[in-house]
Structure formats: structure tokens, C-alpha cells
Amino acid sequence: MAQYLILIYEDEAAWATAGPEGYEQAMKEHTAFGHANGAALRGGNALQPTGTATTVRREPTGSFSVTDGPFVETKEALGGYYLVEAADLDEALAVAKQVPAPFGGVEVRPVQVFD
């Protein structure tokens, strides 16, 4: 078995206009997803919008620059993730296809194993 991180990228502006009904619907869908895939799920979280993000980089001088905002500004931003266990990529993709992401999509990344 292997672990995969499913990163959820969505348009934050679309979420902002979706309203309370939109959030409620999404919560329902994620709950249903969690029930359907409980055996594979190893973790997951929703993230607050990129407006709350802070980026930290070490400068060549050794000091740190701390800036407001996400690491990269994109229309569709990382908004949440699931960690899943799967035998292979096909199994991970089958789970990924069920992740609710009405305003974007998901990226599937295998977790690096060190031995």
C-alpha cells in the first residue's frame, strides 16, 4: 500500500459567491465522501482562504522575509486536502474522482517513502 495526498484546488472567488447554501451543500458532499471512503482515508482538512496565508522565505543574507499571501498567487488555490491509502495510482484516482470540488479540481501526489 502507498499513501497519496489529494490536494483540492478551487476558485476562491466562486466560493465567496456561493453563499451559505453553497457551504452547506459542500459540507454534505464532503461528509458523504468521508463515509463512502472511510477505509482509505488517513486524514484531511479544509484550509482557510489564501487571504489568511503568510509566506516565509529565507533570504540569501540569512534573514527571513515574511509576506502576506500564498506562496504562489493562482486563480484556483489550495483549499484543502485528504490523505488516502491506496494500493496503486488507479485506486487513488478512483478516490480522487469522488472528492467534491465544484469550483476546481484535485491533484494527486504520491507521498515520498524513505527507507
Next chain:
Amino acid sequence: MLADPSVSAAVADAHRREWAFVLAATVRVTGDLGMAEECVQDAYAQALSTWGDRGVPARPGAWLTTVARRRAVDAGRRDATLRRSLPLLLDDRVDPGPQIADPEEIADDRLRLVFTCCHPALRLEAQVALTLRLLCGLTTAEVAAAFLVSEPTMAARLTRAKKKISGARIPYRVPAAGELPARVDAVLTVVHLLFTTGHTAPVGADLIRRDLVERALDLARMLRALLPRDADVAGLLALILLTDARSATRVGDDGRLVLLAEQDRTRWDRNAIGEGVALVREALRRRPPGRFALMAAIAAVHAEAPSWTDTDWRELVALYDLLVQLWPSPVVALNRAVAVGFAAGIDAGLHALDALAAEPQLAGYAYLPAARADLLRRLGRLSEARTAYEEALLLTQNTVERDFLTARLDKLGQAQAKPGSTHPGPAPSAPR
């Protein structure tokens, strides 16, 4: 010692016929694509000397598989680091044991290899490269030449793809029934792309790249043998056979492009057409028919027409109508418009073409202005035709096609001096 020519020929033949089988069976032992490739390459090298001494075995594929697997076992024992590398995913890895497997019982694993090479999680260009390298057994240099890129570039592309296969754990397995149609379609897309690239080379001096056409045909035949009940596979094999049946007549002795309308139909390959037509019938039995079955049916209408003028254009338009619904591609719509130009009159064809002028996907597509140019020429709107031919010329990089368009422009110059004289003929966008 020079190898006996009959032995070299037998090895070359086994290379073309058996490479995928031998490699697929060896991957089961190594669990690693690169390692399996090396073992199979060694087995072919050994065949050259051993077959010369002891004769060509009755079943070359089984002989090569046994040798390649034995090498894999030896290499595995020698190289413990191999076991640490991330193995390919096999649901039923075989332990070859001291005897290896009985050659009679070597499982045909080619489909696993096919679905791994053409996995949608790989870039299409990587899928095509892996298919040529692993399924057709081309060397990296040959694959690089097929794509007109340098060998280091292609080597890097293949390495990256193989790293993704092991890193992301793309399985070495035939997909489950529910996934199968979509995955077969991905495989057929790769083979079709190989064929179209060979049928009309996007760039270069030759219109047809015979090497790529032959590989695509081999692959389609292999898939037909492995998936004999799949209508889409039958459709693609039919499409390749029917289209390629005309290849001998597509370029004249002087190297010029010969359009379908002017091709010598007596020189078309009737055996290929017969085989293709039978496959089309089979493919069309599935409802609704798939896109390759419909494209093959279109090719069959041309292949069976006694002449250009006696072509059933209404049938062609009907088939294109179905194809456009199934596959709403502007390129299909363009070909449909050309057929409309013959079935319902030039004005109707031009109308259908002009409806496509704003398609962003067709911007930069030479066949659109070329098709327009032809219809305008047949309507006698010669200066507009000239502009359209010039536009097409700007967008074409194949030498044979460029020469054709230049000749059309020259002819137009003569016709303009003599108003009213027009030559009927198809646009280069018509099937060739």
C-alpha cells in the same frame, strides 16, 4: 564471425513480432521496466550467436522469454540494490524459480504493458514514446528520430515517464471492466496519433513516414489479437487498413501530392480494403458506433467508390453528421463541410466552412483555408481563392503539401488570365 543472413533475418523477425511479449513476460520477473528492457536486449543479442550455432528454435518467443527471464534472475541475485528500487506494481508477481516457467505456460502479459504505457496519468507524448520503445522495441535513438528530437531529449523523456510509473505506482495490470472502455480509448488514441503522424508527416520532405505507419498497423493488429471482441479496436484497425490502402497512389512518381480525386484506384490495395471493410461492418454492429468505426466507415465509402464522381457524398455527409455528434471537433466539422460541398453544392459547402471561421482550434490549421480556396476556385471567385491558398501555404510545413499548394496558385494565375475557366477538384482537406 559474420552472422548467417537467415539467422539475422529470424532475429529481426522475432524482434518485430515478439518484443512486446518477451518484455511483458520479463517485467513480471524484474518488476522494473528498465531492468527488463536490458535483459530482453541481451536475450536478442544472445539469439544472434546461439541460433547461428544451433538453429532457430521452433518457438522463438518462448526461447527469448526464457533467456531474458534467466538473465533477470541472475541480475537480481547479483544486484541487491535492484530489490531496493521501487518495484512496478504487480498483483500476481511470479517467482520464476530455478526452472523458470514452462515456456508453454508463459502468460501473455502484453495487455498489461499496453495499459501501463498508455496510462492517462502520463503525458500523451510520453505515452507515444513508451509505446514505441516498450511495445515496438524501437531503440531510444529510433524513437527520437520518429519524433524529430535529439536522443538525449528522448532519453530524458523516457526516463521521466518511467520514474512517474514507479514513483506514482502506475499499476502493471489490465484495468477493471468498468474502467476498460475509457482506458482502451486512451490506447487507441496513442496508436491513431502514431498512424496520422506517419500518414501525413507534419513536417519534412516526405508526405508519408512509412516506419510510423507500419508500427501503428502492427500495434493495431496486436490489440485486435488481444481484444478480439472490442468494436473500437476493430474500428481503428479498419481505419488504418482502409486509409493506408491508398498510400501507393498518394504521391506521384515525381514526388507530387496526388489527391483522392486523381488517384489511380486500380492500384489501391484491394486485400487491405477487403479486410478493412469486413472490420468496419463488425465495428458498426455496436450501437452507437464509436468514433474510429465512423471514421473507418467514411474511409470505406471512399475505398469502395468506383470513382471520385461516383462517390456517395450523401452517405459521407450522414456519417460525418454522426461523427460530429460523437466527437464535436472542429476538424471533423471541417471535413464534413467539404463533403457537404460535394453532396449539396459548392455554396452549401462554403456556407458550412464559413461557419467554422471563428473556431479558435482551427486558427493556424492549414486545411481550413485550403478547403475554402478550393471551393472559391470552383465558384470562379479566383482572387479570393488566391488569398486563401496563400494563407494555407503560410500554415503548411510539409514539403509535398507546400508544393501542391504552390502548383494550385500557379494554375490559378493562368486561369485568371483566362476568366471563367475553372478546374474541378477536391481540396487537400478531402480525405487522402
